[in-house]
Amino acid sequence: MNRWKINLIVLWFGQFLVMSGMTMIIPFLPLYIQELGVMNSEEASVWAGIIFAANFLTSFIAQPIWGKIADRYGRKMMVIRSGLGMAIVMTLMGFSQTPLHLLLLRMMNGLISGFVPAATSLVSANTPKERIGVAMGSLQSGAIAGTIMGPLIGGVMADLFGFRMIFYITGSLMFLATVFAWFFVQEQFNRKEASKQNDLSVLQGFRQLRAIPQLPALFAVTFMIQFALMSSMPQITLFVQHLVGNVENLAFLSGFVGSVMGISNMIASPLLGRIGDRKGSEMVLKVSLLGAAITFIPQIFVQNYWQLLIARFLFGIFMGGMIPSVNALIRKHTPEGMEGRAYSFNSSFLALGNLVGPTLGGFLVGWITIRGIFAVGAVMLLINLYWVHRKLKAFRNHTAAS
Structure with a gap:
């Protein structure tokens, strides 16, 4: 092997x-x-x-x-x-x-x-x-x-x-x-060569990576994914309760909504990653962002538990295409020898989404309800799609000109 x-x-x-x-x-x-x-x-x-x-x-x-x-x-x-x-x-x-x-x-x-x-x-x-x-x-x-x-x-x-x-x-x-x-893990890594190239401080390294326009856009995608996912996650149980009432198996029904999204995500991730190798990770990322935004929309209008379950399953499919595509594109646009820093900064934005999403979502839900949170998530993903398109298009135009 x-x-x-x-x-x-x-x-x-x-x-x-x-x-x-x-x-x-x-x-x-x-x-x-x-x-x-x-x-x-x-x-x-x-x-x-x-x-x-x-x-x-x-x-x-x-x-x-x-x-x-x-x-x-x-x-x-x-x-x-x-x-x-x-x-x-x-x-x-x-x-x-x-x-x-x-x-x-x-x-x-x-x-x-x-x-x-x-x-x-x-x-x-x-x-x-x-x-x-x-x-x-x-x-x-x-x-x-x-x-x-x-x-x-x-x-x-x-x-x-x-x-x-x-x-x-x-x-x-x-x-x-x-x-x-x-x-069992083996890494091809030249420590002597790396020590010559990586004397930059953390702040200097971030400035160097930030100067590559595609990377801030990709970091933002990671933040948006986690924000969109986590902003509504703590409220799902109450939303399920609103749809089904105070049934005995409320905890199971609420947990299953989260699990079904994770299952579709787990199935879709390697399949969409394979498509990314053939058709390009940029295409998969854009389709996934658009699909996730679109599948947020029926969640705004669901009237029963099964409608929510189907919508969350479809949402999970497109979520499964975003993180792998982002990681593949980060590798593509990151200079040699700075991969660790690039993925760590991306992980920081992921942690920020995990932190800000539930906090801001909990604050907003009292004003606009969880249906409004779904709408906000859809709009943010569409804005992010436009931003990513512009940044990656600029890279292609620059590459073609050179």
Whole structure:
């Protein structure tokens, strides 16, 4: 088997284990906070929101620093560093005695995280250019599969073993993923040559990447994707309740709406990545942005649960084409030796979308309802489509002229 395929398979499982571990705590986080002594449910919900967001805040700050180090010393080192660090921190979360302990550990987890951007950078730099689309799509499907399965596995294990044991199991799985990456992932990387090229500070590196017009546009796509997804995500349960009423299986119905979108995303990502290798990632990105904006529209007008389910499934298909295409295009437009920084900055914008989306969505939903949030998401994606078209068209015109 080709080396790039072995790297892809190992890091697919690594991303699956990391993302499932990161999302396992979602179903029981407020309950774990109550176990730590916060018995008031409203206060526990506030703590849960702060603790959940803390990881994204520190990750947004730290990712560019790790990206600079990755470009200088290698991406495999960053995969191992982040995997081992998160395994330790996740295990320590099981020993928390107060919500403050858990908050500080979540902040630390954000500071040392970086498995996904490091894995993405490593795969992109060591995959033949003609296969970059399918590689990015397949890698994305691993992260999505982990995101889907994580809450389900976490809920089952919480019932079987209790809350604290989940952190110990999750830490062990992350450690296992790191060990596999250590032994089976190989990277073509010339550290001596890289040390000569990467003396730029983080700020200087960002300025250099920002000067390439296509990259800020692509970073913005990543932010918009996460913003569009996360701005409505916390309100989905209440929307489902509005559609079906106070039925006994409300939690299941709400969870299934999120799962069906993740399933279509997971299926579509490698398929659209393969199409990107044949027809061009730019075309797939534009079609995906347009399709995601269009499939937001029926969500505004749905009148029953099944209409919402179908609309979210279709929405997930087009979401599955965006991140892999963005990653492939980032690789195309990034100068050699700066891939780690480019993907880390992209990861920072992803974390920013995860942070801003739920916050702003929760603020706006009181004014315009969740149907209005869907409309805002559609408009933002269309604006982003126009911006990306202009920036990438300018690159093609410049290339043709030269």
